[in-house]
Amino acid sequence: MKLDLGFTFDTKPLEKEGYRFFITASSGGGKSHGGKVIAEELLTSGHPVVIIDPEGEYLGFQEYYPTIIVGGSLAHLEMSESTIKKTIEAVLSRDKVTVLIFDLSAFLPSERTKWATEIQEALHFIAGKHKRAMAFLVDEARLIAPQKLNKATMASKERAVEIAKSGRKRGIHSIWITQRAAGIDKDVISECNIWILGKMRLKKDRLQVREILENAGLEDKDLMDLPQEFFLFDGIHPTKRFKFRATKIKDLGKTPIVGEKITFKKLKDRSLDSVLQKLISEAAKEEKKEEERLDRMKQLEREKHLLENRLSEQADAVTRLESRIESLKDVREMLTTASTNSTTKAKAPAVSNERLQKILARQEALEKEKQQLEKKLQEVLEENDYLASSLEQHVHFSKIKEQMAQRIKAIQEAFASLQELIHSFDDLSTIDDLSTIDKGSLSTPSANNHSTTKPQISVDLATFEERRAFVTKESVLEVLNKVTERRGVSKAVVEKIIRFLVQKGEGTYEQIRIFGNYADPTGISKAANELADYKVVCITTREGKNVLSLNLNGLQEIEDLCELRKKSEALKIF
Template sequence: MASEDAETVTLDAAGEVRIPTIELLTGRGFVTGKSGGGKSNTASVVAEELLDDGHPLMIVDTDGEYYGLKERYEVLHAGADDECDVQVGTEHADKLAELALDGGVPVILDVSAYLDDGGHDIVRATVEALFRREQEARRPFLLLVEEVHEFIPESGGLTEAGKMLVRVAKRGRKRGLGFCGISQRPANVKKDVITQCDWLCWHRLTWNNDTAVVGRVLDNQAAEAVQNLADGEAILVTDWDGTRRRVQVRRKRTFDAGSTPGLGDVDRPELKSIGEGLLGDLTEISDQKREHENRLAKLEADLESKNERIAELERELSRARDLSEMAEQFTRALTGDAVSSASQRTRSADDPTHHELGDFEATDEGADGDGTADTPTDDASTGDATSSDNTDTAATTDIAGTVDADNALDTDEGSEDPATDEAAGEPSSEAGEADPIRVADDPGGPGGSNPDPADGRSYADLLDMDVVRHEVQQAEDHSRASPTYAKGIIATLIDEGGPVSQRTLLSRVGGSSTDEVTTMATTLEAMRTVEKEHTDEGLMIGIDPDGVRELRETSLGRERTRSLADGF
């Protein structure tokens, strides 16, 4: 029971072992002992004594064994499972600190049911809120932490929760915030914290590593004695009076939820309920969190639905492009047949100009090196030649028109016969003066060579075409990335003269994320202007010369089709 003197609390049954209340509330303590030695019982006795005197405290319960205090006291049991009075998360930290310090509500922060790092997160947030609020409240208040070695271990790094607890242990006293750590393995607890404690309670320890800590902190005599202590017996060391004594701590009066289960049924006592008014604000915070999570889930579902719709539209667009490509291939096939048929019709025997055209070609084939035909010498030929009438003139005009039309087509497609160019009065195309893209049946023939980006001259030429500019504009209009990326990517590839990495593209176009560069590159790839390749150096992006040529050929095929259609 609480001491008659409100300035102290008693730990033993006889009432002889007394500790100043203010030292418990604002000092730094450490209670240790192997499992079954009595350390958690001692911590519960300290809590009972403080609660009897009306002093609130907060217990960080790692094993869910302190709810037994609710058998006698109105304590807020906050945690993650349904056994708690209220389920809390980091969003409740400020309110828990407010209830504890301003409202004087004792709190059991039960972290036994949190998954992964959830327990550490709420401990960090709540202890930080206590530390911050104590600067103004300055109310003597004890923070008791079970299994403290999990938060402030001797080896390994500290979590954010551990760093916050160390901060309280070192600086909390000035604000009125006390600290008491409980552990069954003192060897695993950060020694800087143990050696700074004002009071220490050593229950039975048997492991060499643990007794060695007793020897370093106290002495070898204490290290020997601590191995033979009975259950509940401890060596109590207090700095304020400089004493070391062997004490027997009393059994706690509340339900022992941490005792080892026996074969019989355990009768759980009726626990005191916390006032509904205290839970109102915490419940409201939980409701707000739930609404936020529901809204977030809805937004994520909407986003997923939109992404699925975008993917569906992209698939439809891809199918449409495939159909368009098939139609263009079909058009090119028909264009080839149409040209052949037109040539045959022009030279058909039923054509009244056929014989005249044959004479014209014969004359052309008989021309000498300077381009002039041999002059016939017999009188019959001379007479026939000089007596040509208007019909002959008209036929010749038609023939010339036919030849001009053929030459016009040849100019578009690239002549395969230099002699034909000379006969038509056109100079032979030189490689340096040729159109950058020459569509020909023989890609390797003179004047029909397809440029290779490796030669360093073709990128700009390949892209200096209306059809390619059109595809780039389409990419700007339809991509989800910034429209400026399309021309930026193309310009970079032209300037570099070869494939570049996506990071290089990002730095050149001035973007903030490689995702947008990759998105635009994917759109341009679908437009057949660039190509992507995964290499050991990462994703490389370059001009797609074959795709550009196909675009060029498709465009020329359309033009020829329109020209032939207009001539029918």
């Protein structure tokens, strides 16, 4: 593929490792303009483009290309987790090349980081499912993958490094643009393979790319006063000084002029309009559901507040009743004392006896009142227990909701991992020979093996049976089939490596070559490295030689993932 950047840049030597552009220049140096040129070229060559646009500079694409805008003043759809996933899915599913712009210009820096993390996570997963060649452009990348990290930027930076490092396996060609080279994480810069360096006046920025400058044969003075020109270095072609060509789209990154009004004439695309209508309809339904959920939460909060107030009132009533009962007990004791004293005075006047009768009658009345108060207190306590139980149920309900939300999130993450694994294991065949491994077949070379060497079993029978059981499991056979589908990997070589390691425990490349009598001396290295990538074998260095052994932990992890996938399918979670 050849790109017209202002000169013809041949990317074919970089095709296998993917294109990862890093563009940096001081303010006004033309870096965002360069990003638009590269995006135009990739669109022309059939790559859909997903853009994180912190300042709304890329909205001009809608005049010439089918475009979906999420967020910002010209949005087709408001920003949300669901909208992010559905729009990426729609763009990568369309036959027509489409531009997807996430406009973050209306958000605060902390909110931009949050949404950038969501976008990168969704893109990483969905692109892995489609494996379609596409471009991912990030402007002001220092805000998303900063050199100085905090809690808010950690997740975004980790995802950015992951995309820059292994995005090519998912079809993602990335473009990272920044004004300050010193502000972006070094891992992102080092994972790129096409560096486009413009004017850099600050020493810190030049120090950040010092190694690149030295490899490109450049000095500090070469970058200190470039007139909107750039140096391109890819480690293959000679370093090229050039100026980006003009773009078709409007330049929204330039300084506004007084009285100037920017308008857009949107490209008409009926198929895209249909997709947008569907996305807008689904977003409206989800928004309604979210509003209903929030209303229910508010209602529960109000009910909780009322219950708490009622409990407080009942607690005050109980306190007052208990105080009154204590007072009645004191009166009863006084009356009992008075009654005892009266009975001991046999010669007291008749009037004293009459007074005693009144006191006793009063005591009896107080006793009845006490019983009534105790009964009322019991009723209040029972109601108090009921209210406390209701409040406890409400709190328990809230906790259950939180636990369910966490569980759903965990299940969704597990499902995402399973979806990725399922996609990787689609359309696999089985390695029939490995499914019938036994001691006899391992100790006897196959018919086409002309080696006179017959290696003997070097491990005890229990270890031998354990390893044979591992490599003949359905999940492991699926992975071995995946390895044999890789370019340059021979099925026969893979089988012989596995047989050798099951029988011998470990071995060097030379030992396995002798046992297998391979015609191609590089075949075993390719197969061994692919098996190591899939966690089937381990490769270690011992006395200057590469030693291979079965990765039992990796095999167990493959089996566990297979069991988890089967359980999820049986439960029909989704």
